[in-house]
Amino acid sequence: MISIDKISKSFGRFKALDNVSFDVRNGEVVGFVGPNGAGKTTTIRICVGVLPPDSGDVLIDDYSVTRDKRNASRYVGWVPEIPIFEPDESALNYFVYLAGYYGMGTSEARSLGRKLLEEVGLGDSLNKKLKNFSLGMKKRFALAVSMINNPDNFIFDEVLNGLDPLGVAFFRDLVKKFKKENRAVLFSSHILKEVEDLADRVVFINRGKVVKIMTMDEIKASAKPVLVIKLRNLDSRAVDIARGYSENVRVEKDAIYIYNPKTEPADIVEVLVRSGYKVEETKKEEASLEEIFFKVIGESK
Amino acid sequence: MRSAIIYDVKRSLLRPLVLLMLVLFAALGVATTYYAYIFLAGYYPNVEGVAVYIKTSEGNNTRCVLMGGIFDRRGDPVESSLTLITNSSRIYSFKSTSTFIVEDPSICRHNIDMIEISTNLVKLNISCTTISAFSLLLIAPRSAGIYNFTHIASSIFVCGKSDGNIYIGSTLHVFKMFINDLKSWKARLYTFTVNTSSMSVELTKPIVLNYTFSSIFFSSTQINQSQGSIEIRHPIEKFDLSLDPNKDAIQFYSEVDHNLNVAGFDYSYKVNVERSYIELAIGSIGLNLFLEFFPIAVIYISYTLVAKPRSTGALEFVLARPMTRFDLYLSRYLAGAIIIVISSVILSIVLAIFQPLVLRIGLDPWGYMLLYLGILASLLTFHTLCYAIASTTRSGLYLAISITLYILFAMLWSLATIAIAFMLGISIMSTSYQELSYKLSYLNPLQFVNIARYYILLSYGAVNEISALNSVLAIAVPLLWNIGLFSLGFWRFRKINLSS
Known part of the structure; x- marks a missing residue:
């Protein structure tokens, strides 16, 4: 479990984070979304202990990253957006080096390194220098390293960025697998469709502040569907009928847009047909996370 | 970690x-x-050899003895091979692990010009000269006629750089001193003694030499208080001395029959050489x-x-x-x-x-x-x-x-x-x-x-x-x-x- 408790961070006069708090529970996937510069990466870097907060704390399985980082870091894996390693090292050697910080001996680390690098698809690049790795390979390598201690918590920062479809699918499946294994996963992404597909909850951040935390059910519930009915003989009477089912009705070309209708679409269509209108097409548009995102972010401005 | x-x-x-x-x-x-x-080492050799060579001729009977030693800078004997050279010809060779006394008529056929010394570390030649008139003059007894000056001079050779010599009665003592430990001012003194009356290395009785330290080299007026003594019992003797760090020279003396015989040398030079080596080391x-x-x-x-x-x-x-x-x-x-x-x-x-x-x-x-x-x-x-x-x-x-x-x-x-x-x-x-x-x-x-x-x-x-x-x-x-x-x-x- 990852508990972020009122963390704040400033860079000079710029306040990057302001009292950010939220949790990622075991078996839960939390999407972390916000515009560029909102504070996602800063939050994540504080969570993994590479950046000290000005105030507040992060608990990883009850271990404080500020006061007990050695333990906290044992229980969290991190894949950064752009992993940077010491470039002249080979993958396996660097893995062995990093495993040393987990108290692992060389032979044990080499054997684990081979296994994990194989698992993440780098089995044929064990002795390749890290400077020759593509971004996707680097992310896979970072993932292998983050799995050294088989932690219960994972933090992925824009992990899908710059990946080919195979890479995207790999990480998507991995998140689902981690969820099944009752691990806590926090992942930030610009690809809101992926967040929508994977996350149980979404934390919206803007200008260093958490502006909203919603479960996917809440997002779906709060989403106001739009019923679009295309009529051959659209007139003002048809619009009046539509207004009987919603306060928010709009006409565009030969279609009536009924926002958040009070009843099922089939009932509205039936009334219109009975009233002598020829319905050419109906469709119900659900509000996407993207719309929610813009709405939430817009409200926070 | x-x-x-x-x-x-x-x-x-x-x-x-x-x-x-x-x-x-x-x-x-x-x-x-x-x-x-x-x-x-070109200026201050790291290995030194010193030898005394006695040649006695009585009619057709020639007797000769070579004694000496090859030492490192600390005065420790060095294993070496020695070759005696006369007129550029090698006439005799032997090995030495410590000090040596060699008695062999074959080395007397000619006067030795030099000794070629070969150690693991260096090769060097030491030239042999008869003990000069100057040396004898320094130690000449007051009553002339006791020794055949010319005969002795032509019969005893010193090879290499000695630190002086002294006549006491019928014995000639050649000195070679090394700074053994500059830190503790320990010196190692070797004496090579020749019985000049028998022209051999056999000593009839022990010889006692007193020594004193002085700042002014060879000032007999300073010899008023012995600061130590050495007793020479064998032809080659080794003594460990403690030098006075505040003085420059050591003087050996003996008074025999009211004749004061004095020999001494400046050790400050050796101290400076040793310092040069230490400076080289550090x-x-x-x-x-x-x-x-x-x-x-x-x-x-x-x-x-x-x-x-x-x-x-x-x-x-x-x-x-x-x-x-x-x-x-x-x-x-x-x-x-x-x-x-x-x-x-x-x-x-x-x-x-x-x-x-x-x-x-x-x-x-x-x-x-x-x-x-x-x-x-x-x-x-x-x-x-x-x-x-x-x-x-x-x-x-x-x-x-x-x-x-x-x-x-x-x-x-x-x-x-x-x-x-x-x-x-x-x-x-x-x-x-x-x-x-x-x-x-x-x-x-x-x-x-x-x-x-x-x-x-x-x-x-x-x-x-x-x-x-x-x-x-x-x-x-x-x-x-x-x-x-x-x-x-x-x-x-x-x-x-x-x-x-």
């Missing part, structure tokens, strides 16, 4: 530049020390080259361990492991420090083995330990300085600052010292300048080794005590430098943003 530190050490130590510098300076250290030794060109140029490797080590990964952002990924910032700071610092410890050990071992074994020069173990600590203090403090800068600046700025400091500390320091002396009105030829140099050493990590060198020289009595330097400061200053720089570096590092 231990295996991670070892890994850091390995990957830093095994960098081509670091390895190259280690091998280069070990080789250069050996080569340059050897050449410096050859230069010094200030060999190889060591100086190492201290001058290995800091470049030190700069590079901090660059690879911290400056570069910090600039690229690679340290951040490492820090995400189960460690604190202090662990990261300390582990990489230790990796660099271990490389310096290893490098300094390698250099010191090369010096400590090469100098005494091959060159027969060198320091006592404490001297080598002190020299090692001095090298370590210099390089480690420079490492701490570089590391502190590397941890808190970007790689480009780090290189600029560290190279500037290196140029100042390693190359321009002498000029800076001269400039400061000039400003203070101190002549560079004065002892005040020497004191100023030592005092300024506290401000320059790369000069800490000079403080160690000073204490080595002081322990050998090869330098005068400087009141401004004391052992507490000598230990405290490098410690403070290291603790201060390390703390300052971490104070900055703990808050610094490690992302690229």
